[in-house]
Amino acid sequence: PDIAWGKRSRVVLDVGCGVASFGGFLFDKDVLTMSLAPKDEHEAQVQFALERGIPAISAVMGTQRLPFPGTVFDIVHCARCRVPWHLEGGKLLLELNRVLRPGGYFVWSATPIYQKLDEDVAIWNAMSKLTKQMCWKLVKKEKDAVNLVGIAIYQKPFSNECYEQRSQNEPPLCEQSDDRNAAWNVPLQSCMHKVPEGETERGSQWPEEWSARLQKAPYWLTGSQVGVYGRSAPEDFTADNEHWKRVVSQSYLNGMGISWSNVRNVMDMRAVYGGFAAALRDLKIWVMNVVTVDSPDTLPIIYERGLFGIYHDWCESFNTYPRSYDLLHADHLFSKIKKKCNMPALVVEVDRILRPEGKIIIRDNVEIINELETMFRSMHWEIRMTYSKDKEGLLCAQKTFWRPNEVETLAYALV
The missing domain is CATH 3.40.50.150 (Vaccinia Virus protein VP39)
Structure with missing residues (x-):
C-alpha cells in the first residue's frame, strides 16, 4: 500500500513490457508508464503498444545506459521479462538502481520467485544475494492463490547508512566524478551511486503527491x-x-x-x-x-x-x-x-x-x-x-x- 499508485507513485518504468498492458491498466490510476521492450524478437510489441495509444520505446539493455537521468522513476516494474539481472555482477540491475528514486520500488514477477526448478532456485538465491549487497529491502514476497504467480517487491534505501555498513564494497560505489545523469551514449557502469542527502540536492526528498x-x-x-x-x-x-x-x-x-x-x-x-x-x-x-x-x-x-x-x-x-x-x-x-x-x-x-x-x-x-x-x-x-x-x-x-x-x-x- 505504501506504493500509493497515482498519488505517491506517478512515473513508472516497465522493462520487458510486452504490448504494454501493464502501463495501459495504470492510466486509470493516474500513473504514467514508460514501457520499454528490447530490440530482439519482441521489438514489434512496441509497435502494438503505440498503436494502442500507450507510451513505449524500443531500447537495448546491454552495453549503454538507458537514455534517462538518474533517480527519476518512482517505480521500476518487470514481469515475465526474462532479463538476467543477476549476471555480470548485476550490471543491468545496477542500471535500474541508477534511474530509481531513493525510496522507490522495484516490482518483480518472474518464475524464480514462485517456481522450484533448480534453475529458478539458483536465480532466486543469486538475486537475493545481489539485492542484499545493493541494500535493497525485500518489502513483500507472495504468491497469488488463483494463478500461482509470485511477486517480489524491493525498496531502494533512502540514505547511505547501509552502504557504509557493508563488510565488502561489492557492488562498488561509483567514483564521485561519475555523473549519474550522464546517459547519452554512456557505457554501463557496474557500480552504485550514493543516495543524495543534502536538503537542496535532487533526489534527497520525495516529490509531492500527484498532481x-x-x-x-x-x-x-x-x-x-x-x-x-x-x-x-x-x-x-x-x-x-x-x-x-x-x-x-x-x-x-x-x-x-x-x-x-x-x-x-x-x-x-x-x-x-x-x-x-x-x-x-x-x-x-x-x-x-x-x-x-x-x-x-x-x-x-x-x-x-x-x-x-x-x-x-x-x-x-x-x-x-x-x-x-x-x-x-x-x-x-x-x-x-x-x-x-x-x-x-x-x-x-x-x-x-x-x-x-x-x-x-x-x-x-x-x-x-x-x-x-x-x-x-x-x-x-x-x-x-x-x-x-x-x-x-x-x-x-x-x-x-x-x-x-x-x-x-x-x-x-x-x-
Whole structure:
C-alpha cells in the first residue's frame, strides 16, 4: 500500500513490457508508464503498444545506459521479462538502481520467485544475494492463490547508512566524478551511486503527491541558479509554465482546428521544462518530452513534475516505429538544427514518425517557418495555419496519405 499508485507513485518504468498492458491498466490510476521492450524478437510489441495509444520505446539493455537521468522513476516494474539481472555482477540491475528514486520500488514477477526448478532456485538465491549487497529491502514476497504467480517487491534505501555498513564494497560505489545523469551514449557502469542527502540536492526528498507536483517548481531549483531563459531558475520555471498554459488554452486548443479528442500519442520535440505537456494534462493524451543532448539538462525537472521524457540528438533518427505519433510539437527546434546538421533530414524524420493525417505545430523564426512550409508543400502536406509577428512565426501542418511514385522518387534522388 505504501506504493500509493497515482498519488505517491506517478512515473513508472516497465522493462520487458510486452504490448504494454501493464502501463495501459495504470492510466486509470493516474500513473504514467514508460514501457520499454528490447530490440530482439519482441521489438514489434512496441509497435502494438503505440498503436494502442500507450507510451513505449524500443531500447537495448546491454552495453549503454538507458537514455534517462538518474533517480527519476518512482517505480521500476518487470514481469515475465526474462532479463538476467543477476549476471555480470548485476550490471543491468545496477542500471535500474541508477534511474530509481531513493525510496522507490522495484516490482518483480518472474518464475524464480514462485517456481522450484533448480534453475529458478539458483536465480532466486543469486538475486537475493545481489539485492542484499545493493541494500535493497525485500518489502513483500507472495504468491497469488488463483494463478500461482509470485511477486517480489524491493525498496531502494533512502540514505547511505547501509552502504557504509557493508563488510565488502561489492557492488562498488561509483567514483564521485561519475555523473549519474550522464546517459547519452554512456557505457554501463557496474557500480552504485550514493543516495543524495543534502536538503537542496535532487533526489534527497520525495516529490509531492500527484498532481500537486505538476505545477510546483522542484525544491532543488534555487534562486542562485540561472534558468534556460535567463531568469532565476524558479522564476524561469514559473514563467514557462504560465506561458504554455496561455498558449495552449488561447491558441492550440481552439485556434488551429485540431480535434484533440482524436489525439493520443504526442511528442514535444524540444520540451525544456515540460510546460507544453503540463498544459495538456486534462486531456486524455500522453506526451513524450524530448530534451536535446546539446541543451541544458532539464529532463530531471520534467520527471519531478510527474511527466516523463527522454534524451535525444535530432541529428539522428528517433528510436520509434514509423507512423506512431498523432501530433508533434517543435518550439524553436528547427532553427537550432539548421546550425548543427541537416534540417531537411529532420523534416523527413518528422514525416516518418507522424501518422498520416497527423499534425505538427512549429514555433520558430519567420525565415525557418517559410523554409519548412515550402518543404511540407513539396511532400503534399496540408498547411493548416501560418502566422507571424515580430519575426516569430507559427506553422501547423497536416501529413497526408500521399507517397511519391517511382518517377518522383528518382527525381528527388537526382536533385
